Amino acid sequence: xxxxxxxxxxxxxxxxxxxxxxxxxxxxxxxxxxxxxxxxxxxxxxxxxxxxxxxxxxxxxxxxxxxxxxxxxxxxxxxxxxxxxxxxxxxxxxxxxxxxxxxxxxxxxxxxxxxxxxxxxxxxxxxxxxxxxxxxxxxxxxxxxxxxxxxxxxxxxxxxxxxxxxxxxxxxxxxxxxxxxxxxxxxxxxxxxxxxxxxxxxxxxxxxxxxxxxxxxxxxxxxxxxxxxxxxxxxxxxxxxxxxxxxxxxxxxxxxxxxxxxxxxxxxxxxxxxxxxxxxxxxxxxxxxxxxxxxxxxxxxxxxxxxxxxxx
Amino acid sequence: xxxxxxxxxxxxxxxxxxxxxxxxxxxxxxxxxxxxxxxxxxxxxxxxxxxxxxxxxxxxxxxxxxxxxxxxxxxxxxxxxxxxxxxxxxxxxxxxxxxxxxxxxxxxxxxxxxxxxxxxxxxxxxxxxxxxxxxxxxxxxxxxxxxxxxxxxxxxxxxxxxxxxxxxxxxxxxxxxxxxxxxxxxxxxxxxxxxxxxxxxxxxxxxxxxxxxxxxxxxxxxxxxxxxxxxxxxxxxxxxxxxxxxxxxxxxxxxxxxxxxxxxxxxxxxxxxxxxxxxxxxxxxxxxxxxxxxxxxxxxxxxxxxxxxxxxxxxxxxxxxxxxxxxxxxxxxxxxxxxxxxxxxxxxxxxxxxxxxxxxxxxxxxxxxxxxxxxxxxxxxxxxxxxxxxxxxxxxxxxxxxxxxxxxxxxxxxxxxxxxxxxxxxxxxxxxx
Numbered sequence: 001x002x003x004x005x006x007x008x009x010x011x012x013x014x015x016x017x018x019x020x021x022x023x024x025x026x027x028x029x030x031x032x033x034x035x036x037x038x039x040x041x042x043x044x045x046x047x048x049x050x051x052x053x054x055x056x057x058x059x060x061x062x063x064x065x066x067x068x069x070x071x072x073x074x075x076x077x078x079x080x081x082x083x084x085x086x087x088x089x090x091x092x093x094x095x096x097x098x099x100x101x102x103x104x105x106x107x108x109x110x111x112x113x114x115x116x117x118x119x120x121x122x123x124x125x126x127x128x129x130x131x132x133x134x135x136x137x138x139x140x141x142x143x144x145x146x147x148x149x150x151x152x153x154x155x156x157x158x159x160x161x162x163x164x165x166x167x168x169x170x171x172x173x174x175x176x177x178x179x180x181x182x183x184x185x186x187x188x189x190x191x192x193x194x195x196x197x198x199x200x201x202x203x204x205x206x207x208x209x210x211x212x213x214x215x216x217x218x219x220x221x222x223x224x225x226x227x228x229x230x231x232x233x234x235x236x237x238x239x240x241x242x243x244x245x246x247x248x249x250x251x252x253x254x255x256x257x258x259x260x261x262x263x264x265x266x267x268x269x270x271x272x273x274x275x276x277x278x279x280x281x282x283x284x285x286x287x288x289x290x291x292x293x294x295x296x297x298x299x300x301x302x303x304x305x306x307x308x309x310x311x312x
Numbered sequence: 313x314x315x316x317x318x319x320x321x322x323x324x325x326x327x328x329x330x331x332x333x334x335x336x337x338x339x340x341x342x343x344x345x346x347x348x349x350x351x352x353x354x355x356x357x358x359x360x361x362x363x364x365x366x367x368x369x370x371x372x373x374x375x376x377x378x379x380x381x382x383x384x385x386x387x388x389x390x391x392x393x394x395x396x397x398x399x400x401x402x403x404x405x406x407x408x409x410x411x412x413x414x415x416x417x418x419x420x421x422x423x424x425x426x427x428x429x430x431x432x433x434x435x436x437x438x439x440x441x442x443x444x445x446x447x448x449x450x451x452x453x454x455x456x457x458x459x460x461x462x463x464x465x466x467x468x469x470x471x472x473x474x475x476x477x478x479x480x481x482x483x484x485x486x487x488x489x490x491x492x493x494x495x496x497x498x499x500x501x502x503x504x505x506x507x508x509x510x511x512x513x514x515x516x517x518x519x520x521x522x523x524x525x526x527x528x529x530x531x532x533x534x535x536x537x538x539x540x541x542x543x544x545x546x547x548x549x550x551x552x553x554x555x556x557x558x559x560x561x562x563x564x565x566x567x568x569x570x571x572x573x574x575x576x577x578x579x580x581x582x583x584x585x586x587x588x589x590x591x592x593x594x595x596x597x598x599x600x601x602x603x604x605x606x607x608x609x610x611x612x613x614x615x616x617x618x619x620x621x622x623x624x625x626x627x628x629x630x631x632x633x634x635x636x637x638x639x640x641x642x643x644x645x646x647x648x649x650x651x652x653x654x655x656x657x658x659x660x661x662x663x664x665x666x667x668x669x670x671x672x673x674x675x676x677x678x679x680x681x682x683x684x685x686x687x688x689x690x691x692x693x694x695x696x697x698x699x700x701x702x703x704x705x706x707x708x709x710x711x712x713x714x715x716x717x718x719x720x721x722x723x724x725x726x727x728x729x730x731x732x733x734x735x736x737x738x739x740x741x742x743x744x745x
Contacts, residue, residue, distance in 0.1 A: 012517065089630070089633065089634060090634065090635060091633050091634075109635070111635040111636065111637045111638065112518055112519035112520050112589070112636065112637070113518065113519075113520070113589030113635060113636045114635050116588060116589045117589065117635065131519070132519050132520075132637070133519035133520075134518060134519030134520075135519065169519060172516075172517070172519060195515075195516040196511050196512055196513070196515070196516055196522060196524075197512050197513035197516055198513075198516050200513045200516075201513075201516070201517065
């Protein structure tokens with residue numbers, strides 16, 4: 001089995017089988033990391049461009065490592081150093097990359113839909129590394145991989161996503177993916193940070209975390225951005241912390257094997273307490289490791305690889 | 313010069329005509345309407361130009377009361393010359409141009425510039441709309457009376473609302489003296505700020521900031537209340553939601569002086585079409601939902617919505633080929649309006665032909681106080697000939713200087729084939745003369 005499209009633009013556009021394929025392909029790649037030589041040859045001779053219009057350390061380095069461990073050549077372009085700063089349009093940048101025969105363009109952009117524009121314009125495989133408040137599919141995949149690895153399944157699990165859902169591409173990708181895999185998804189946050197009609201995506205909305213904390217299998221805590229306070233979306237960070245912050249106290253009633261996740265970077269003491277972040281239920285650092293394996297799987301599969309090929 | 317249009321089906325809502333006639337035009341005026349045997353010898357001579365309209369519909373010259381011609385200031389996007397060519401191509405003999413140019417048409421000199429340029433370079437009638445406030449800043453009233461004397465037919469800060477209710481009140485009161493319609497762009501900027509599409513499930517999925525329907529409806533309600541207070545003549549530009557239609561319907565029942573318009577894209581496309589992030593679906597107000605389309609159709613059918621306008625808003629490819637958030641709002645519409653109305657309203661039996669034509673002839677003429685929009689003896693010979701059966705795929709060959717249309721590639725039925733302005737043929741057989 002192979003992926004159906006040349007691009008990975010969002011989890012909305014993948015089906016259950018494709019998500020399964022990516023997760024299963026990521027597994028052997030993760031096993032590679034325990035070896036002294038972590039590099040394999042499938043993308044030798046291929047060029048992966050990391051086109052980042054938004055500052056990002058975590059996602060960019062994760063993609064860079066993933067590409068390098070697959071033996072691809074990696075080119076980093078960030079908005080501050082490129083012709084973007086000189087006012088070149090996204091489409092012109094895309095055409096330039098096409099002319100340079102890039103095989104993959106991994107794009108991070110502050111505006112929703114930018115990867116779609118690239119995918120329409122050029123023949124390279126486009127991987128969305130986060131576009132505005134639309135999607136961050138590889139984050140969704142690595143979150144699902146982490147849950148799947150720990151729990152052995154996704155179907156039937158109860159997953160809460162807590163925080164600023166409105167501005168979160170991570171939330172949207174998780175919702176699409178988890179729903180397709182048969183998990184039950186709750187979103188929890190201030191009413192002003194819950195996007196309109198999100199229940200139509202197949203989630204339940206809660207404004208009180210304590211109401212559902214005891215039944216959760218997974219809690220995925222989103223970063224709360226300081227700017228949102230200025231937009232009057234909530235009155236103060238300390239009020240946010242009191243009502244939605246995930247603390248040991250709040251987790252007292254939670255299941256023992258609850259998984260605590262966070263896509264990072266964290267605001268300790270605001271959406272998550274330090275002791276929860278460091279606690280036994282936390283898989284936050286493992287998410288980072290899994291991110292590389294999942295991104296390797298995505299690049300490998302988009303290059304036309306299949307599961308059988310990898311095992312061989 | 314004499315011109316005779318033979319054998320066409322004349323549809324004139326004002327004079328309640330819908331029958332096969334011949335129309336004789338002399339020196340820019342309609343001089344006779346009737347069956348050809350009734351023409352006396354000498355009416356039609358060898359030098360008379362004959363247009364055979366067999367199987368086609370002949371209507372009063374169509375009026376589009378809401379366009380943006382971009383001149384002065386953005387002649388790269390459109391000019392009065394190119395915009396009027398697009399109008400003629402689209403079957404329009406008269407158009408109104410909004411004052412949001414650079415500089416804004418907020419004084420007599422701006423009005424004179426438009427009228428002078430249009431008379432020299434334009435090929436259809438151009439009626440300028442002046443701004444309500446100086447510089448469209450919403451702070452001080454523009455010289456509405458002086459602009460009226462110079463030739464404006466309405467006032468509007470279109471593209472922006474007048475956020476200050478007191479200033480809107482004064483505008484409605486003041487313009488009443490001149491019987492000038494105040495054309496209101498209904499948008500509460502505090503609610504709409506940063507939005508790029510309709511707020512709802514689709515905006516949530518696409519991760520685009522939404523504009524709630526209430527941003528429009530609150531201002532529709534406010535302006536209706538102010539029209540009631542002042543007795544002023546209110547015309548609501550481009551309404552798009554079920555709520556707006558209902559507010560206008562109620563206001564009309566209460567005999568408040570309010571009229572309104574919508575545009576073809578609002579009943580032809582929905583927020584669903586924003587999927588794919590095509591910036592030619594970025595329009596303000598935004599494309600709404602299927603339910604709103606249904607409400608607009610009901611409003612068009614029962615007369616709540618008086619007019620259909622293009623809201624022709626040219627932008628260059630380089631401006632539109634951007635990330636969705638960065639692209640400007642607006643699409644061109646003059647050359648696709650008639651086929652969209654014929655295909656999506658008349659073809660689907662939402663309006664009969666007479667109703668559809670009224671929304672582009674007698675209704676806008678009444679709102680603007682124009683002696684246009686009817687096939688009457690002695691009236692200006694502005695006429696449009698439409699082939700209801702002509703099917704075409706919209707390509708990107710436009711007479712407009714800009715090509716920002718979401719309808720490219722769509723097959724439509726019912727195109728204008730001739731446009732006659734003041735007895736002069738400006739478009740014939742689907743081509744500009």
